[in-house]
Amino acid sequence: MTAMAEPEVGRARVRKEDERLIAGRTRWTDNITLPGMVHMALLRSPTAHARISAIDTSAAKEMPGVIAVYTGDDLDPGGEVGMPNAWPITPDQKTPRRPMLAQGTVNFAGEAVAAVIARSSAEAEDALAEIDVDYEDLPVVLGLDNAVADGAPLVHEDLGTNTSAEWIFDSAEAGSGGDVQQAISSSEVVVTRRFRQQRLVPAFMEPRSVVVDPTAPQLTMWSATQVPHILKTMVAMTLGLPEHQVRVIAPDVGGGFGGKLAVTPEECAAVVVAQKLGKPVKWTESRSETMVAAHHGRDQMQDITISASRDGTVTGLKVDLLADMGAYLGIVGGGVPVLGAFMFNAIYKIPAYRFSCTTVLTNTTLTDAYRGAGRPEATFGIERIMDELAAELGMDPMALREKNWIAHDEFPYTTVSTLTYDSGNYEAATAKAMQLFDYDGLRREQAERRERGDKVQLGIGISTFTEMCGLAPSRVLGSLDYGAGGWEHAAIRMLPTGKVEVVTGASPHGQGHETAWSQIVADQLGVGFDDIEILHGDTQSSHKGLDTYGSRSLTVGGIAVVKAAEKVIAKARTVAAHLMEAAEEDLEFADGTFTVRGTDTSTAIQDVALAVFAAHNLPDGVEPTLDSEAVFDPENFSFPHGTHLCATEVDTETGRVRLRSYVCVDDIGNVINPLIVEGQMHGGLAQGIAQALYEEAVYDEFGTLTSGTFADYLVPSAMDLPSFTTDRTETAATSNPLGVKGVGEAGTIASTPAVVNAVVDAVRHRGVQDIEMPLSPMRVWHAVHQGNAAAGTEGEAGGGLGSIDPAHGGAQ
Template sequence: MTVQEGGVQEGRAGAEIGSPRKRSEDARLIAGRTQWTDNMTPQGTLHVAFLRSPHAHARIVRVDASQAMGRPGVVAAFSGADFADEQGSLPCAWPVTDDMKHPDHPPMAVSEVRFVGEPVACVVARDKSAAFDALDEIDIDYEPLPAVLNMDAALAEGSDLVHDDLGTNKSYTWVFENGDLDAALRDAPVVIEREYVQQRLIPTAMEPRSVLCVPDGDDFTLYSATQIPHILRLMLATVTEIPEHRIRVVAPDVGGGFGSKLQVCGEEVLALLLARRLGRPVKWTESRSEGNMTVHHGRDQIQRLTLAAERDGRIRGFKADILADMGAYLMLVTPGIPILGAFMYNGIYKMDAYSFTCTGVFTTKTPTDAYRGAGRPEATYAIERMMDELAAELGVDPIEIRRRNWIAHEEFPYETIAGLTYDSGNYEAATDKALELFEYDKLRAEQADRRDRRDPVQLGIGVSTFTEMCGIAPSRVLGSLSYGAGGWEHASVRILASGKVEVVTGSSPHGQGHETAWAQIAADRLGVPFEDVRVLHGDTAISPKGMDTYGSRSLAIGGVALFSACDKVVEKARRVAAHLLEAAEQDLEFTAGRFSVRGVQEEGKTLQEVALATFAAHDLPDGVEPSLDSDATFDPENFSFPHGTHLCAAEVDTETGMVHLRKYVAVDDVGKVINPLIVEGQVHGGLAQGIAQALYEEAVYDADGNLTTTTMADYLIPSAADLPTFTTDRTETPATSNPMGVKGVGEAGTIASTPAVVNAIVDALRPYGVNDVPMPCTPERVWRALRSETKPDTAEPGAGGGLGSASASGSDSDSAGGAQ
């Protein structure tokens, strides 16, 4: 494999950070030489298929798996009862309140099922088709119980219960208040109240989940398509009581996650238990339709919002009352997701009072959990939509209303009403740049013209001036929020005898490009060529310590850990170099990978020479151990706060309701940038997902609690043909919370774009009296909004094209619409 590098080729010291280095990961990925979990099938591997509940809620009366055992190739068949004593309960690491209701969550249901798709039995067979065929032979009697689907109804007195023993469908109520909201609302010249629904989304990483567990005596290696090998290892040990040091978790090539693989899945626990019981490698890979039902979903909140302002547009206070759908169980961080938004409803604005109340509600749906942005997109949507509503109410340009409220660049660091300290930012600069790239005035003129002409295709302009808190880390803060762990990250640097470098990171990439960006950091800090650095990750045996990848934390935490570890290497090497050069340490300078005596450039030792001398250890200073290897664990004092201004121009066909995105400009400030190519790619992908929430995606349940969007034919992921070309640019205001000045970028595009798009659509339709279109803004919903119908009727899903009626067991229906 020879991939020719463009751009920066030579490892010129000091030139790596900030350079658009092409990714080293690509070579194997473009050639199909990949290690997806499902690509691995050790000799003797058994294949697992799960039988899943076709009911939203039912009591399991009887399970008879004996007939499945007789099928050719079948090695074992089990029900949940067969594992009841050893499968434990899937973990929730974030008990957000002391009195949070936290039900048991058996990996395989034993006595009751609470969402369609919950596993109830499994078959283990020689091959996948044998396992799958035998599912038909498992006989289960269910006693159906009432589905609980609507959050408001679920909280009402006398509602049917998801978990009978809890006595309520309320998991928790979490409150944050600062300032005197009553005073802010009292006699406020402007009060705006709105209700927004953050629809349920299916994360849809392109690689379906897969897990392979290989037993070796009492030891187990579990390969999994996971974002969190380290957390998974600890949790598997906790759940199964197999000692942590007997479990090795490997995240090989992982095909995207977006939060969906930040989970401890029942199937992972069961693969481990099956491998232990059967003594053979066991593999399970989900199908897409299985995954849509069972991989945790995202969003699904109802937001009831109140904004109080002065006549001049200055915000007095903001109130957010949230209902958050937990689904049927609390998974790894389910209850904490909406809480991550609690600190973001104030956005980039100053105000006197703020109140946030969130109630977590159980329903008989797939559990929710992290999905790209996790709580922050919801909050940003709320405030950015409300800012546009305020602008419309006052007849002020939406940019101007923001200017009147945002934190000015000279006011940083700024303590917000939500209790965070924003370390840095320059909203003016990002906005100015965005307006210029967007040609804002020109588009406003076109909008006015179309309005005058009563053009059936109207133009709308949407603004989103966002910030977000990411680099999910500060352990003390996480502790204060009752999160079950810290948020540090670990890195170690090994200097080999030949002077080559191995970097070990606890961060676990699944598409982000760590192998490239981490090598850039190490190359610069150590003054070695980029090509001399190898980055190791994603295997608890190789990288024993880490907190993994999510919440835009890799660079701002893990990258900084690496930065510090490199500096420790240099300090160790300095002692050896000083000894070899017969100079005092303080007289040495280290540039471009070489120690030299200040003022005597010709005498020096490269890091490689020092490494070799250290390896030989023939002549080291007294008390110096023969190793330059170093590690560091970084735990920041604060989150990082990327921000930016996104502008969207949307054409809305008022006759059909179809929305066409005409132009999208994103100016992001993610602080110092290691690799602008990777940053731009993250922004592009984030935009696509945020736009998809605004326009296309929604997980829909029918009245019986069946998910009707089980396939990609029904859950609409946009293709290249459905998305516009983005104009992206950056401003660079370094973070002050870490020595590199970096901030996270992974979620920014998703967080910012959804309100920009919906604001644009609503802006187009304001002359028609429209002030909201619920998401996703389907053509029908736009059309109904134009007819002043706030609630679109929900037709019975499943007819007229699409595969929406695909049943859970996938075996008892004889016809449906088909792909063409």
């Protein structure tokens, strides 16, 4: 037996896809140009709620280069097409039809009303201004409490209510725990808080784009999407196309964060237009369109009550959510807050739990999955209320957590929300984090600064999070009425020259699948990293898949790759035994070579592949192929966890928050590529911190998005973030053969409450119990000086592109 080569798994390889992605020398949807291609531009509603009494497109049709102008009725005369909502959370959920282009009414500012098709994108955009739409204003429904108030005006008259659905989990009913009301009424300490999860914009780097080519019997659709496979099936179902005559390609895609987990009206309109014209059509949105028309995330009001005994033992948790869906339900829609239902109990042993969620329609852009989808909201809620409970009890917040969390020797552990956590070690991750952070030293400094009344106060924030990811066991999704399964597919093709093609149903849009999958296959088959190519994102080569979201690619799709590799080896073993005239059970396989045990006789898997290609000398009845495929359906989610510690300095004179240090020790099980993990953590932390401090989609009282550009929607840069200290513990997942857990959302889920807890901790002695996110300097300053958060009103000041008034001239 030869010595094992250094394993690929665990190596911090630079990603093989980086060079082309960073240099832009690759194919994005918008760089695709087809012969005879025409361009689509969309006129979007400036008003949030109105009846469309007339649309006059005649002048636009006369504009240079214009080929056609369509309204909603032109594309769908019967008013039958509606974008899919794949997760009706209750049987009686109210699901408004979302047309391709508005029909009858517009329900949010930014909804597409008409489409211009022209020879160039510039001509198409010029013609938009010539479309004349008469809007009759309807009352605008904004704000969760307003929307569910008695007598509130309705977003959709025909539904008779703004409540889409109400979903409840009660541990007493489920038999997984006690009655929460009883727990609360009999407990020594009860803390109640209302937390707001502000609305966020996914802010992926590449705007959405679609190209549709209808000029062959099989229609081809390129889209900047996370979900080419779902898109293919859904477009076929939504538009009544034969599914076998649709091919979807997601070429390189520049980020998604859930924002491209969608089947959009723009994509469907492009298909219908292309079919009408018989020409390829391209639509690429501007950033301004992304901001108003691509789905948003979060936007919840959380009413949380926690009860405990004086010694800090938590006795009950009650969560009532209002979740703003916007004007329509997206593909996951109400399922986003429902995912959070399983995560509010987090890492804690909570004996009684009740969760209710009311999904609400308003005249705003729809919300749907955004990095973490339901789990950041839940983690925020529980980690914030744990700090509030600690303050009420006068306990150290880490001591309170430790008293209530699941001990490492209690795994597997079935929680009050009925999930079974397979593995974890909260003690180990916490101990490492506390040491890296110098928790005790910072607490001492905090006390000193308070003592001397320093203008800059120090705060420490904790987030000991877990999450459920790796979506998902199909039968669990079925029990939640989700419209699809959660398996993933992979195929491995052994080429005659010994090279390997790996087909995956996961659909990367920046994660690094090509590198990670190559590392996995290199070890499994014993072939070189550079001899492996990963094929993805084209439903013609990757015919089967459920795509990338919910930190599922590795824990589901990566395992499918392993299963396919095992099948390749099994086939190769039969042939190798035949070639070496040995019994199969006498062969050992290591480092890409079959060896007859106890001899020097061996053959490499590449040689077996060539022999199979020739097929001159195969055992009787053996097919001449090593190619194999596998579909993996996990039996459980994966449950990464970690301890995140944040130290903030709060300038009490200005309200400015400075992140002084951020330490996270995450346990994501075994690691395929530490560099990719590091990248996921850094990006995730930046997004979670951004929710805490910077980002917010703001509507004015007319339903106009006032944070419609990056001048007003504040995405932080490296300049605004500290140097992160990241580390890991590795407790292997027991639910999959690689022992891996998801990492794509961990940083985002964990970091938001760590930051907010730290800021509140810094100024709690000034009477502050909460500050609404994002924690702008003004909100922090008002909180410090009034012991309470207060926000400013909207108005006009300098700065920001939205404030530029063209009537004043000026710009030079």
